[in-house]
Amino acid sequence: MSTQDTKKKDADELLARDEKYVIRPWTGTGEPVPVVEGRGCVIKDAYGKEFLDFTSGYFVNQAGHCHPTVVAAATAQLSQITQVSGRHTTIPLVNLAEQLVELSPKSLTKVFFTTGGSESNEFALKMVRQKSGKGDIMSLENAYHGLSLGVLGGCASEKYRKTAGIELQDNFVRVPTPYAYRHAGDSDCTTFCLEAAEKEFQKNSNIAAVIAEPIQAVGGIIPSQQYWDGMAALCDKYGVFLILDEIQTGIGRTGAMFAADHYGLEPDIMTIGKGLSGGVGSLAGVLASDELVEGFYGGTTPTSAGNAVSAAAGLALIGVLQEEKMIENAANMGVYFTEAVAALKDPWVGDIRFKGLLGGVELVSDRETKAVLPKELVVKVKDTLYEDGMLITVSGLHGNVLRLQPSLCITSTQLDSFVASLKKALDSVRGQA
Numbered sequence: 554m555s556t557q558d559t560k561k562k563d564a565d566e567l568l569a570r571d572e573k574y575v576i577r578p579w580t581g582t583g584e585p586v587p588v589v590e591g592r593g594c595v596i597k598d599a600y601g602k603e604f605l606d607f608t609s610g611y612f613v614n615q616a617g618h619c620h621p622t623v624v625a626a627a628t629a630q631l632s633q634i635t636q637v638s639g640r641h642t643t644i645p646l647v648n649l650a651e652q653l654v655e656l657s658p659k660s661l662t663k664v665f666f667t668t669g670g671s672e673s674n675e676f677a678l679k680m681v682r683q684k685s686g687k688g689d690i691m692s693l694e695n696a697y698h699g700l701s702l703g704v705l706g707g708c709a710s711e712k713y714r715k716t717a718g719i720e721l722q723d724n725f726v727r728v729p730t731p732y733a734y735r736h737a738g739d740s741d742c743t744t745f746c747l748e749a750a751e752k753e754f755q756k757n758s759n760i761a762a763v764i765a766e767p768i769q770a771v772g773g774i775i776p777s778q779q780y781w782d783g784m785a786a787l788c789d790k791y792g793v794f795l796i797l798d799e800i801q802t803g804i805g806r807t808g809a810m811f812a813a814d815h816y817g818l819e820p821d822i823m824t825i826g827k828g829l830s831g832g833v834g835s836l837a838g839v840l841a842s843d844e845l846v847e848g849f850y851g852g853t854t855p856t857s858a859g860n861a862v863s864a865a866a867g868l869a870l871i872g873v874l875q876e877e878k879m880i881e882n883a884a885n886m887g888v889y890f891t892e893a894v895a896a897l898k899d900p901w902v903g904d905i906r907f908k909g910l911l912g913g914v915e916l917v918s919d920r921e922t923k924a925v926l927p928k929e930l931v932v933k934v935k936d937t938l939y940e941d942g943m944l945i946t947v948s949g950l951h952g953n954v955l956r957l958q959p960s961l962c963i964t965s966t967q968l969d970s971f972v973a974s975l976k977k978a979l980d981s982v983r984g985q986a
């Protein structure tokens with residue numbers, strides 16, 4: 554058997570065993586990719602095929618796959634201490650907490666570490682409910698705050714909420730999201746959304762907090778400055794806390810350390826995760842204001858929270874992002890990407906929404922009417938890109954947004970090759986439609 558044949562046999566076997574033993578929440582065509590290695594924005598599968606990775610490990614590998622500085626920091630920490638009880642602490646944990654407080658909006662003074670984004674949001678809800686004694690939480694349509702039961706109700710998607718298996722008694726009040734591209738009606742999108750939120754505050758005095766992503770990751774919904782000024786003012790007026798979910802937007806993704814920085818927001822809580830430890834373990838956290846920290850009773854900490862190896866990696870990651878100017882690169886590449894896709898003048902490209910390297914391209918079958926491109930065609934575009942070595946996902950309220958979120962070290966040359974592939978894919982799928 555040739556080396557190539559052996560590789561294929563091993564890869565096929567790996568996938569067969571994956572199918573036999575691993576529970577997957579979903580699988581699309583070409584999934585799962587049996588990934589064996591990654592460097593920067595490129596990953597290689599067990600068949601030897603290379604992909605330019607626009608998923609960055611589900612948006613966690615901020616400095617690229619296996620950045621040598623992050624790997625070295627994690628490796629060094631492995632032989633020092635890995636996990637201690639939540640009653641105790643470690644050097645990387647304290648250093649990381651200090652850095653995060655210094656880098657985040659000044660309203661936030663301390664960090665509670667957790668092991669994942671959903672868990673962080675659940676602890677954030679505990680904090681605001683304990684402090685206010687109120688139970689309800691306002692969230693936005695199209696939002697995603699995680700799939701564990703305590704935050705599931707905050708996810709707009711019915712598809713996700715149904716995973717609870719029962720009708721959720723969730724205490725979430727959902728209000729419109731400022732999705733300007735698809736807003737219809739007499740008032741402008743910002744005014745419409747703020748008025749809808751204010752009506753809810755007037756009706757319901759049991760709202761403890763608003764939880765929202767400053768920029769919605771699903772579909773890349775970028776609110777106006779006026780929206781966030783208005784929402785922050787409403788929170789003040791009605792005495793509710795503001796929780797910013799920066800699990801996906803944080804750690805440089807949008808071209809600023811936190812998306813709150815673009816808007817000058819000073820939230821009461823900011824939840825973080827995903828890119829925090831650059832793909833080394835699962836580290837997440839809740840940054841909170843003095844008011845919320847005081848008297849907070851966590852019960853205990855999640856067992857693996859604040860893992861020292863993940864914290865050392867996270868600290869190294871922040872250094873890499875700063876030294877290699879990757880956050881500036883994310884901001885520049887977002888603009889470059891937008892212009893390059895716009896230059897295609899493709900009839901199926903309805904809207905291009907990037908803030909840094911968060912967002913994507915919304916596909917329509919008619920640019921005038923903005924009719925959503927049917928799902929099967931969107932999936933064909935994704936699959937054609939996959940064949941061409943471009944790994945992406947699809948998202949958005951209507952499932953028609955190509956979600957393009959590479960690591961923050963992506964280069965213009967890599968983006969050029971993606972845009973050339975995208976053009977080929979769109980032409981080819983249109984040709985068969």
Ligand SMILES: Cc1ncc(COP(=O)(O)O)c(C=O)c1O
Nearest residue numbers: 669670671697698699798800801
């Ligand atoms: C904005 C946002 N909040 C919360 C979560 C949940 O994080 P996790 O999957 O780590 O629980 C995610 C994950 O995609 C997210 O994007």
